[in-house]
Amino acid sequence: MDLELSGLIKKIADFISAKDSSGSESLFDSLALEVFNFQYRRIEPYRRMCDRIGVTPSRVTSWTHIPAVSTRAFRLFRMFSGEDKYVARIFKSSGTTDPALRSRAYFSRAGLEVMDLAIMTNAAKRFFPDGRSCRLLVLGPDPAKAPDSIMSYGMSRLVEKFGLEGSGFLACHSQVDLELLLEAVNRCVAESIPVAIMGSSFACLNFFEFLAARDSRLALSSGSRLLHAGGFKGRTREIPVHAFVAMASVRLGLAPERVVNLLGMTELASQIYDQRPAQFDFTSRSGDSHNEPAFHLKAPPKWMRTLIVDPRLPGDSDEGSLMSPVEKKGILRHFDLANIERPLAVQSEDLAAGRLLSAAQGHPPPGYVFEILGRAELSEPRGCSLSSEDLCIGLAAATTS
Amino acid sequence: MLTDAISWWLPPELEAKLNLVPDSHFEIIRQYEHGAQSISVGFKCLTPMGMTIACEFLKEKRDAVLLTKSIDQIAGALDAASEQWLDPAFEHRSRAIRWISAVTGFSSEMVAHSIDLEMKSSRRQHLIQALRNEIGNPYSLDDFQENPNACGFTRAYGPQLVGAIFSSNIPALPHLEVMRAMLLKSSCIGRVSAGEPIFLALYSRALEKIDPDIASCLAVVYWQREAVDTESAFLNSVDHLVAYGGDSQIQRLMRARPPGLNSTWHGHRLGVAYITRGALSASGITDLARKIAYDFSIFDGQACLCPQVCFVERGGEISPRRFAETCAEQMIYWKDILPPQSLSISAASHRYHTREIYLMRESMGEPVQVVDAPEDLSFTVLLEESGRVEPSPGGRFLRIMPVEDSIEVQRLLKPLANHLQCAALACGTDESVRMSEVAAKLASAGVSRIVPPGIMGTPSMMWHHDGQACLAKMARWCDIELLSPEEMLELGSDRDP
Numbered sequence: 001m002d003l004e005l006s007g008l009i010k011k012i013a014d015f016i017s018a019k020d021s022s023g024s025e026s027l028f029d030s031l032a033l034e035v036f037n038f039q040y041r042r043i044e045p046y047r048r049m050c051d052r053i054g055v056t057p058s059r060v061t062s063w064t065h066i067p068a069v070s071t072r073a074f075r076l077f078r079m080f081s082g083e084d085k086y087v088a089r090i091f092k093s094s095g096t097t098d099p100a101l102r103s104r105a106y107f108s109r110a111g112l113e114v115m116d117l118a119i120m121t122n123a124a125k126r127f128f129p130d131g132r133s134c135r136l137l138v139l140g141p142d143p144a145k146a147p148d149s150i151m152s153y154g155m156s157r158l159v160e161k162f163g164l165e166g167s168g169f170l171a172c173h174s175q176v177d178l179e180l181l182l183e184a185v186n187r188c189v190a191e192s193i194p195v196a197i198m199g200s201s202f203a204c205l206n207f208f209e210f211l212a213a214r215d216s217r218l219a220l221s222s223g224s225r226l227l228h229a230g231g232f233k234g235r236t237r238e239i240p241v242h243a244f245v246a247m248a249s250v251r252l253g254l255a256p257e258r259v260v261n262l263l264g265m266t267e268l269a270s271q272i273y274d275q276r277p278a279q280f281d282f283t284s285r286s287g288d289s290h291n292e293p294a295f296h297l298k299a300p301p302k303w304m305r306t307l308i309v310d311p312r313l314p315g316d317s318d319e320g321s322l323m324s325p326v327e328k329k330g331i332l333r334h335f336d337l338a339n340i341e342r343p344l345a346v347q348s349e350d351l352a353a354g355r356l357l358s359a360a361q362g363h364p365p366p367g368y369v370f371e372i373l374g375r376a377e378l379s380e381p382r383g384c385s386l387s388s389e390d391l392c393i394g395l396a397a398a399t400t401s
Numbered sequence: 402m403l404t405d406a407i408s409w410w411l412p413p414e415l416e417a418k419l420n421l422v423p424d425s426h427f428e429i430i431r432q433y434e435h436g437a438q439s440i441s442v443g444f445k446c447l448t449p450m451g452m453t454i455a456c457e458f459l460k461e462k463r464d465a466v467l468l469t470k471s472i473d474q475i476a477g478a479l480d481a482a483s484e485q486w487l488d489p490a491f492e493h494r495s496r497a498i499r500w501i502s503a504v505t506g507f508s509s510e511m512v513a514h515s516i517d518l519e520m521k522s523s524r525r526q527h528l529i530q531a532l533r534n535e536i537g538n539p540y541s542l543d544d545f546q547e548n549p550n551a552c553g554f555t556r557a558y559g560p561q562l563v564g565a566i567f568s569s570n571i572p573a574l575p576h577l578e579v580m581r582a583m584l585l586k587s588s589c590i591g592r593v594s595a596g597e598p599i600f601l602a603l604y605s606r607a608l609e610k611i612d613p614d615i616a617s618c619l620a621v622v623y624w625q626r627e628a629v630d631t632e633s634a635f636l637n638s639v640d641h642l643v644a645y646g647g648d649s650q651i652q653r654l655m656r657a658r659p660p661g662l663n664s665t666w667h668g669h670r671l672g673v674a675y676i677t678r679g680a681l682s683a684s685g686i687t688d689l690a691r692k693i694a695y696d697f698s699i700f701d702g703q704a705c706l707c708p709q710v711c712f713v714e715r716g717g718e719i720s721p722r723r724f725a726e727t728c729a730e731q732m733i734y735w736k737d738i739l740p741p742q743s744l745s746i747s748a749a750s751h752r753y754h755t756r757e758i759y760l761m762r763e764s765m766g767e768p769v770q771v772v773d774a775p776e777d778l779s780f781t782v783l784l785e786e787s788g789r790v791e792p793s794p795g796g797r798f799l800r801i802m803p804v805e806d807s808i809e810v811q812r813l814l815k816p817l818a819n820h821l822q823c824a825a826l827a828c829g830t831d832e833s834v835r836m837s838e839v840a841a842k843l844a845s846a847g848v849s850r851i852v853p854p855g856i857m858g859t860p861s862m863m864w865h866h867d868g869q870a871c872l873a874k875m876a877r878w879c880d881i882e883l884l885s886p887e888e889m890l891e892l893g894s895d896r897d898p
Contacts, residue, residue: 048764049757070757077765311753312744314776331750347757349750376750378795382596383703384569386671386792386820390647 002082005340008038009110012337016117016303024302031337032063035344042081045073046343063305068333068345074103074267081341082108091150093266103266105150111341115269118338119157122301126273127196127260128162132223135164135188137181139199139207142169150266151229155198164193172203178210185218194223197252201228201244201261208247219253226254229262229271231372241371263298263372267346269338272306275299275369297355297369303337305367308354309347328368329353331376349376404430406500408598409445410605412617415458425451429625431595433504435743440503442598444623449634455620456638459588460561462618467586470615472532472539478612479580480525485607487520493603497573500599505570507701508740515572515700516600518859523580531862532584535873542586545881552889554881559585560663563875564639566654568646570596571704576604578643579619580862585875588618590639598623629657636662641875643667665874667867670705670822671792672696672857673712673848675810675839676724679829681717686727689827692855694731696825697799698780699858701742706823706858709793712804712813721803722770722784728799729773729782741779741797748795752778755794759783772801790817807842818847822867825854 015031037057040047046069050056055067073079080087086108093103107115128134138155146152152169159167170184171177188195197204204226211218226248232238241261248259263272275297300306308330310316316330332350339346354370411419419425429444447455467475485491497516502509532539536557538546545554563582567575575591579601582589593601601621609616624631636642636657642664644654651666658664674693681689696708711728713721744752756774759781763771768786780797790813793800804810814821824843828836840851849868850860860866884892 045761045765049761052760052764070754070761072754072758073761076758077761310746311749311778312746330746331753347754349754351746351750376747378747378751382569382795383571383700383707384574384645384667384669384705385703385707385709385795386669386705386817387647387795388792390649390669390820391792 002086004038005081005108006110008035008340009114012303012340013114013117015337016114016121016301028303028305028337029063032066032335032344033057033060035337035340036060036063036066038340039081039343043079043343045077045079049073063335064307066335066345068335068347069343070347071103071265071267071349074105074342075101078104078106079342080106082106088112089153090148091153091266092148094149102148105266105342107269108341111269114338114340116157118270118301118303119154120161122271122273123158123162125301126275127158127225127227130223132194133162133164134167134194134196134223134225136162136167136196136198137184137188138167138169139172139181139197139203140169141171151200151264154264154271158198162196166193172199172206175210178207181207182210182216185220188224189218189221192221194221194225196225196227198227198229200230201232202230204228205239205244205247208244208251211251212247217251217253224252224254225258225260226252227260227262229264231261231263231374261298263350265334265346265348267339267342267348268334268336269342270301270304270336272298272300272304272334297371299369300334300367305335306370307333307335308352308368308370309333327353327355329373332370332372350374351376404441404443406440406496406504406599407443407445408593408602408621408623409443410602410619410621411445411455412458412462412609412613412620414617415455415620418458419447419451419454422450422454424448425454426622429623431598435503435506435745438503438743440500442500442504444593444595444598446624446628447622447631448628449630452622452624452631452634453638455590455622456562456564456635459590459618459620463561463586463588466614467583467588467618470586471543472529472584472586474612475583475586475615476525476528478608478615479523479528479583481611482604482608483520483523485611486516486604491607493607497600497603501572501597504599505572505597506743506745507570507572508742511699511701511739511742512572514739518699519573519576522859522861523576527862528580528584531872534863535870536876542584545879548880551880551882552884552892556879557585557876558879559587559875560640561587562639563587563589563641563643564635565589565591565643566645567591567594567601568596568650569594569703571700572597573600573604574645574704575601577862579604581643581872581875583615583618585872587641587875590620590622590635592635593621593623594645595623632657641665643871663874665869665871667705669820670867671710671790671817671820672706672708672823672825673710673790673810673814673821673843674708674825674854674857675807675827675843676711676713676717677826677828677832677835677839678714678717679832679835680827681713681719681724682829683718686719686724687731689854690724690727691731691734692853693825693827694728694735694799695855696857697728698732698735698739698797702793702795702797704858706860708823708825708857709798709800710790711799711801712810713801715803715805721801722772725770725772725782725784725799725801728801732773732780732782732797732799736779744778749778751794752796756781788813790814807839810839811842811846814843814846821847821849823850823852823857823860824848825857826851827854 040057050067087106088109089107091105136159143152143156170181245256245259248254260274308328310330332348332352334346351373352370354368426447431442433440498509498512501512529539541555541557545556548555565578579589645667647669651668759771763769770784772782774781782799784801850864
């Protein structure tokens with residue numbers, strides 16, 4: 001039994017569960033520093049990285065200075081504080097068939113329990129704030145079919161806690177699947193049961209398009225809602241958020257505040273939801289008219305912080321960035337207290353634009369709310385020097401010709 | 402449409418013609434942003450009909466105009482153009498520097514330097530020499546010339562119309578193809594790259610002032626990626642295709658072009674540097690490191706000419722590690738003179754993560770040492786013994802690989818044979834035998850140009866670009882033979898073989 005770990009887990013679990021959020025800021029800070037200290041000692045690749053860059057616990061006095069680990073490191077190194085015998089579950093990122101390129105997130109039994117708590121607490125506040133249970137229809141494989149997927153796992157926790165009878169996972173690829181899904185949704189409508197449709201943004205869009213092809217407009221029962229995860233990053237289809245929300249409104253009869261987006265990552269135990277919309281204003285970048293529904297900005301839960309970092313500015317991660325201009329563009333750096341056995345500070349490659357809100361603006365905790373713009377992809381024109389992308393294409397062509 | 406800059410050129414006569422035909426062309430605007438700089442650039446897109454009209458026009462002009470000009474006149478005009486571009490007071494030069502910097506993010510110092518490098522290698526002497534190198538007697542493009550190798554006369558002709566497709570963001574690169582076409586008395590129609598659409602339009606305008614006839618044989622246009630019909634009209638109208646691009650672009654064009662269309666391909670390339678142990682002397686190390694760092698800094702590592710790996714033999718007076726450290730100092734030296742390209746957040750993120758992972762791999766005991774990698778992401782110097790040569794992540798990325806000898810390097814380069822181009826080779830003053838040996842190994846591996854360090858970025862026009870005789874490829878010949886081969890032999894017994 002790892003006493004130090006269980007002590008930390010208990011403190012963080014209490015912090016997550018605490019109803020009262022006063023004093024959160026300093027408590028978050030001290031917990032983060034405690035977790036950093038633990039991780040420095042226990043996660044070898046992390047310790048070596050901290051030593052290499054000369055940023056160690058004795059030199060860090062605020063959570064903003066905790067060295068963040070690149071998401072890419074989760075593919076290459078074992079980023080876990082415990083021994084193999086404590087590993088209860090390993091999640092792997094998707095998006096590529098090459099196993100060497102998938103992030104791996106290790107969890108002990110206790111670590112899974114903290115994640116469960118984080119998942120439920122967050123969902124209760126951001127997706128089921130009215131306390132209503134719904135029939136949950138998840139568009140995607142259940143954990144038995146996709147044991148590597150942290151998203152399937154998370155969805156199954158939600159089904160368990162918030163799902164009325166008849167909740168479950170549905171495939172959503174073929175026409176047949178979509179027809180079965182439609183039947184399931186229609187049953188909810190017929191029985192006047194609120195339904196929560198949950199899945200990747202793409203799966204939901206597929207369903208909207210399926211309905212559009214039949215010119216179907218459903219009127220889901222009051223209390224129904226939709227949760228979509230992942231957005232449209234890195235794919236050929238791209239529709240703006242407001243168009244997606246409009247489709248949900250037309251096809252399912254859902255008001256905009258009932259359509260919620262979620263950011264989840266294999267490297268993080270916690271998720272980031274849209275904050276409740278219509279509370280905060282965000283001036284549209286493209287000069288859209290004021291008739292556009294309010295952008296759904298993301299706000300981390302109280303046991304997380306997210307910074308927007310501009311990688312072009314050295315040292316753009318320290319406290320200075322919390323004082324920086326009101327709107328900022330950069331890549332997201334997350335600090336997740338529920339990541340106890342894996343690095344709590346994670347540097348992603350997600351591009352975002354965000355706004356810093358202080359406690360004074362009625363936004364606990366202070367920090368960034370943000371909108372994800374996509375992945376930091378290298379799509380701009382480049383030179384004629386050979387790149388690894390060139391080689392991949394060449395190899396593919398050689399094997400097909 | 403008012404934009405900050407334009408990317409197109411049409412001879413006035415052709416422009417007037419196209420304006421009379423509805424649906425022959427349309428304009429699009431692209432916005433480029435780098436940090437505080439923002440610039441809008443206008444593109445003239447031809448429709449299939451417009452393309453056909455333009456190509457017809459250019460072919461007629463070639464016959465009516467270029468064929469009546471002499472090689473000396475054409476070389477003279479091109480030389481005058483190069484000279485102009487080298488003059489700091491030339492108005493188009495400062496405009497080009499400003500606009501290309503805004504579009505590409507390259508510092509204005511780098512853009513100016515690139516223009517200088519290109520123009521200094523495009524003088525009259527180079528142009529004539531290039532023809533001599535591949536065509537033999539340059540004046541065979543004017544008229545039948547006596548052929549010293551046979552008993553008779555030879556004449557050469559270039560294609561009527563060369564079509565060029567440019568890619569990449571390297572400043573001023575396209576003008577090389579215009580010169581090649583003109584030297585063969587061919588008209589040229591070029592599609593600019595969205596990555597650097599500025600130079601060719603300004604070059605054309607400047608050329609018009611020098612020689613409007615020659616400039617009337619040139620068109621600089623655009624069509625969007627999806628405009629396959631326009632591309633098809635282009636491919637079916639030109640007599641020779643020159644295409645730059647990555648493997649996928651080239652493979653696509655290979656399939657799309659008419660089967661009989663002669664083509665010259667310039668794909669993406671990987672350059673190397675090779676330092677023998679004899680070159681690693683304490684007295685010469687700083688100078689050598691400065692030259693290597695320069696080669697790794699020009700064009701911010703993005704040109705095909707740029708090196709991506711530096712092989713350093715072990716066992717010299719200076720160790721590979723010490724050499725790497727000296728190179729790192731020199732990368733800082735060049736940073737001041739040629740400031741780095743301004744980066745988008747995406748590009749910077751990529752470098753940021755790459756840097757983080759290298760630091761982690763080093764700290765986990767993998768065979769890689771991060772010799773220097775400043776937090777501002779301006780350059781990286783690594784010492785790596787991974788046993789594999791891979792393309793670098795881009796930017797000023799100096800990867801030093803300690804090696805035993807050129808046999809090892811030949812093995813390492815084998816998988817990249819189709820993508821090799823330039824090699825910088827440094828040997829000791831007493832290593833002439835080794836130099837031949839290493840050069841031979843590099844050449845057999847697929848390298849098409851070997852130079853001393855410091856000039857990787859300035860190929861001459863005599864270089865067989867990507868191993869091809871680019872001028873000769875476009876030529877066709879007519880020989881007048883006055884004797885039979887048997888008779889030539891009888892004659893030959895009196896002559897030196």
